[in-house]
């Protein structure tokens with residue numbers, strides 16, 4: 076466990092998230108600008124350390140959940156990444172907390188994500204549940220479907 080660091084999480088323009096997406100999520104190349112990034116309803120969050128450096132990013136957008144038909148206002152969480160230098164120090168937790176709060180603020184009742192199997196334990200610690208068995212995303216690796224209903228926590 077790394078020592079906790081203080082981060083502030085704020086809504087940012089999409090391009091603020093691209094460097095960390097590239098470094099962490101697409102190190103072998105591939106698009107870091109995704110459909111929907113510029114949609115007015117899409118929310119991009121960045122965590123910054125005390126020096127103002129972006130150490131974590133995530134994106135949220137309203138989107139039907141592939142595994143649950145009942146939620147009235149489902150949101151997809153995507154593009155979650157923290158700087159390897161700060162891993163285990165709470166930046167990811169702070170980002171997901173802010174992401175869930177942002178969804179609730181906008182009337183959302185479910186957060187879902189395609190989680191890398193390697194990150195599923197992280198999401199579970201933050202209250203998400205696996206609802207789909209592992210499936211492969213070509214070029215990226217195995218994923219599981221996960222959901223969190225804020226009102227049920």
Ligand SMILES: CC(C)(COP(=O)(O)OP(=O)(O)OC[C@H]1O[C@@H](n2cnc3c(N)ncnc32)[C@H](O)[C@@H]1OP(=O)(O)O)[C@@H](O)C(=O)NCCC(=O)NCCS
Nearest residue numbers: 155156157162163164165166167168190191193194196197
């Ligand atoms: C997954 C990721 C976002 C976690 O970020 P982080 O900044 O290390 O997260 P935190 O330090 O806030 O960790 C929160 C908790 O989850 C735990 N945790 C972190 N990563 C974990 C993992 N991969 N598996 C299991 N638990 C994990 C931490 O130990 C911590 O536990 P605690 O409650 O006992 O303190 C980060 O490792 C990452 O960017 N990974 C590569 C990209 C990736 O896989 N993104 C997700 C795509 S779906």
